[in-house]
Amino acid sequence: MATRYVPTRQDAERYRILRNASRALSDRLVATIPSRAYEEIGNALGIRRNGVLVFDTEDMAGVLADCCLFEWYQGGRNLVQQYAEAHPPKLETDAGFLLNAYLQAKYRILVSTSAVPDAGIYCYDAQTREEFFLMDFAFSRSLGNGTVALAGRTVPLGGYWMTTGAALPITSPEDVQTAMRETDLEDMDALEGPGQNVLFMVRACLAAGAAKHIVYEGSGGPGPGGMFGRARREPRFPGFKRRRRLH
Numbered sequence: 001m002a003t004r005y006v007p008t009r010q011d012a013e014r015y016r017i018l019r020n021a022s023r024a025l026s027d028r029l030v031a032t033i034p035s036r037a038y039e040e041i042g043n044a045l046g047i048r049r050n051g052v053l054v055f056d057t058e059d060m061a062g063v064l065a066d067c068c069l070f071e072w073y074q075g076g077r078n079l080v081q082q083y084a085e086a087h088p089p090k091l092e093t094d095a096g097f098l099l100n101a102y103l104q105a106k107y108r109i110l111v112s113t114s115a116v117p118d119a120g121i122y123c124y125d126a127q128t129r130e131e132f133f134l135m136d137f138a139f140s141r142s143l144g145n146g147t148v149a150l151a152g153r154t155v156p157l158g159g160y161w162m163t164t165g166a167a168l169p170i171t172s173p174e175d176v177q178t179a180m181r182e183t184d185l186e187d188m189d190a191l192e193g194p195g196q197n198v199l200f201m202v203r204a205c206l207a208a209g210a211a212k213h214i215v216y217e218g219s220g221g222p223g224p225g226g227m228f229g230r231a232r233r234e235p236r237f238p239g240f241k242r243r244r245r246l247h
Contacts, residue, residue: 005133005159007119015135018157021094026165029102030065032079037072038064040191044071044199045206056211062166063211066153067202070105070164073193080105101155105164107198110150115140120160133160149173151205168202168210176208 041064042048047055055061069079077085080102089096089103109126112134116122120135126149134154152167170176191199 004122007116007133007135007160011135011160012119012137015157015160015162016137018094018098019162022098025095025098029069029080029083032083033065033068033072037068037079041068041072041199044191044196045203047206056206059166060206060211063168063202063206066164066166067195067199070107070153071191071193071195071199073191073195076193078193078195098155101157102164105153105155107151107153107201109170109201110134110152110154110167112139112148112150117141135160135162151201151210168205170205170208170210172208176204176210178208 038053039048042053045064045067047053047060047064053064055064072079074082080099084099084103087099089099091097091100106125108128110123111126112121112123114122116133117140118137119140120133120137121139122131123134124131132154135157149170150167151170152163153165154161154163
């Protein structure tokens with residue numbers, strides 16, 4: 001039986017450094033996303049209507065960028081893999097270490113089991129039953145010790161994992177299952193590569209209202225942070241418009 005990982009203060013400090021470094025790397029990665037990727041992934045997620053990306057919340061910008069980087073393929077490679085081929089990661093640098101970790105990222109349905117204050121949460125993958133520790137200071141405070149389900153992409157950092165950005169809370173598994181049954185897969189049929197399963201899950205979560213409860217991971221307190229999280233600002237995507245709130 002494997003020994004359970006116990007986070008140390010040194011691990012937490014290392015994570016803080018890597019979390020800060022991930023923001024600069026994410027800016028470089030996002031800069032490689034072509035308009036076609038935004039269009040096709042927007043269609044697959046059901047958020048592009050009449051040629052316009054329509055966001056229920058500005059927080060969905062991070063979800064879209066994440067899917068574009070990892071689920072949009074050309075020539076059998078996603079954009080992270082293409083970037084790594086053009087800029088081979090130097091593992092002795094934080095940026096290179098992180099890029100190599102992103103190449104091993106996994107999209108998961110996470111179920112939290114307990115929290116370690118000011119460190120992160122113990123959780124397991126609902127599909128594979130793999131248990132691991134997710135380092136995230138904000139999660140350790142906001143999720144507490146109750147059982148919470150999240151959909152998000154995880155990145156291995158040695159003895160622990162972190163997520164790439166905004167995670168989608170699954171507040172109602174029944175609503176997600178209903179959305180999965182009602183999802184039209186036609187928009188995904190034209191996509192190349194193995195990303196359809198992830199896009200199918202993300203679309204179902206969004207259809208079930210997860211965007212209204214997006215949880216950010218980060219090295220600080222609750223609020224925008226993580227790989228794709230930012231302070232509130234207009235997303236700079238082609239054909240973007242914010243959905244007007246009805247009062």
